[in-house]
Amino acid sequence: MGLPVLGILTLYLNDNGALEERPIYQRMSLAGKKLGLDVFVFTPQDVNYKQNRIHAHVYNPATKSWTRRWSSFPNMIYDRCRIQRSHRFQQLLHFRKQYGHLTFLNRVLRNKWTVYKTMRKEARFRAHLPLTRMYESPQDLTEMIRKYPLVYLKPINGTGGRGILRIERHQDGTYLIQGRDQSRRIISPQRVPLSSLHKRLASWNLKSNRYLVQQGIQLKLSNGRVHDYRMLVQKNGEGIWEVTGCAGRIGAPRSITSNLHGGGEAVTMKALLGRWIGNEETAEKVKKTAEELGVQISSFLEQSYGRLCELALDLAIDRKGHIWLLEVNPKPAREVFIQAGEKETYRRAIIRPLEYALWLHDQKKLRKEKSTIRDETNPDT
Template sequence: MIAAGLKLGLEMFVFTPQDVDYRQHRIHALFYNTETKTWSRKWTKFPHMIFDRCRIQRSRRFEQLKRFRSVYGHLTFLNRPLRNKWTVYRTLQKDERFRPHLPATRFYESMRDVNEMLKKYPLLYLKPINGTGGRGILRIERKSDGTLLIQGRDRNRRIIRPQRISYTVLHARLSTWNLKEQKYLVQQGIHLKLPNGRVHDYRMLVQKNGAGEWEMTGCAGRVGSRGSITSNLHGGGKAVPMRTLLLKWIGDEALADSVQQQAKELGEEIAAYLEKSYNELCELALDLAIDRQGRIWLLEVNPKPAREVFAKAGEKETYRKAIIRPLEYALWVYQENRNRKRKRRQQSNKSAFLVDDGNDSTEADANVNPER
């Protein structure tokens, strides 16, 4: 990203809140030399814009991040923090355009939530409201013989092998996960297993372009590793082109074309709507499920997406665009800020001219610097 930024005339550096000198308002930042391919540190002043890539996490580092955001919240950020999964779900649910694409979801308060959801839906996912990378997710499937098939990944992303249990021991099994303390969601599951038994979904990247408008950059398919209930690449999944996977799943070219177009429009609409709800955003990743009938389901929204899914799917041009678009958007933001400042100065000068009763128009006009 830094190498691409240089070609656009942007000087970029990397820093964490721990690198900030709050007294002298400077940063001990990391700079990358594209010629020697080495990193070095040096003190620098604050940049014109900040691209915040920090995720929500329970750690001392996150407390440092919150302090930084509170002290320097007046600076220009390309993106602001998005809310947790539950808040985002409730926000999207308010708009009738998105309701048909949202799996039924509850905030976990007691086992009653799980039991009532299991009566309605044969498949459930339990996921932490701030989790990433498939950590701490459980899958519960109601089988025809009355038993439950439970599997998932622990909080270290290790696979939990499938186990058949009865309803009577479900509560005891889930109590070890501290669902209430950790804040979990109970979500309707969508059947996404391929003929080989592996789950799959789609990762869509929607970004602001060089004109400040939301645009889908790309969408790739993801296939989970053997025995995994998620498709995350960090959990051993693999990436494939969306159309390749969609055709295998649906088997109808015309329907696949229609689904791809619908997904694009849905992704761009969701991004624009969430930005109106939660301040400035620069990019969002949408995890989508598509059922056999071609219905699109939004599984979750990720405000700090990785981009390697496109490189691993063999879509090098899409990967290149995914790198460059935030930089082109940054240039647009910078220019917009300059234009706003120029207009404010012009308005200020104009106001000074209008209240200056002590001079004639020629003298007052001469005091206005047309270059400012």
């Protein structure tokens, strides 16, 4: 009998067949072999729906190259597909509908607004959620900016810092607008009175593009650069949620976000939190509280939306050490750890989904064996 098979589901980045995270998949393929798991990569485009077969991408360690082979469907599917504005994303929706009965390591998480509303229902999380509302009209922004001196405007499905705006109220009554466009380019800062604010934002089509208005947390370091923390929470080889690691991110100069793709840099959480809080003992307590919160959030979201295997939580920690959940990412990258110099955390981040896949496969096998024994013991039931 062959090894259990894990299929990593992804999307081509373009019509030339480029895959976004191929180096990560290569490492997963090699690590899977050592664990006793066969790993291949595929996209919805590679599926033959009539024959229920997949034209898979397979990494060959002997030749250190990728090849293609026709394969049966895997025992488990690890969905790494991120939102795309393309025909490829429509193919993904069709695949998920057609094969939703298969064993997925992770189900689809909802958009930022739905996740926020779900979490707001739980009293234990409310204090950690910056107040957020859907942008339905200019009045929504006006009310928020009057209530809070700093607000962020975020696309409901945006990733990587694209299309985010930061609006800060100054003592003279003017408002500073900063941000990034949909290509992550930093836009020129603008300072306007309230009477001109909405006019300046008109080109962003905030309502039709489905934006959120979120309470801002002051996170500028002494050098003027913003910072936050990326926490990776994953299932381990026993199906239990654990914090794999947490790293600090410092945004590029003039950037309103800390995203690495936008020019940010990664540092260890210990170094950044110690610098921000100033007291080592307090910083250690905050770190422990953040880890406990991360596990609670991940477990709750899995109960709410179905099986998950990993989540990245973007956290802000204010000067008082209070923890704020800025965003939840169900398809996290791992580069933050390698850039922060945490090689062991990076290795664990790659291996844990594989260990969880094996555990899930064993649980399924165990249930099947128990069911067979039950049927044989009670043939008439």
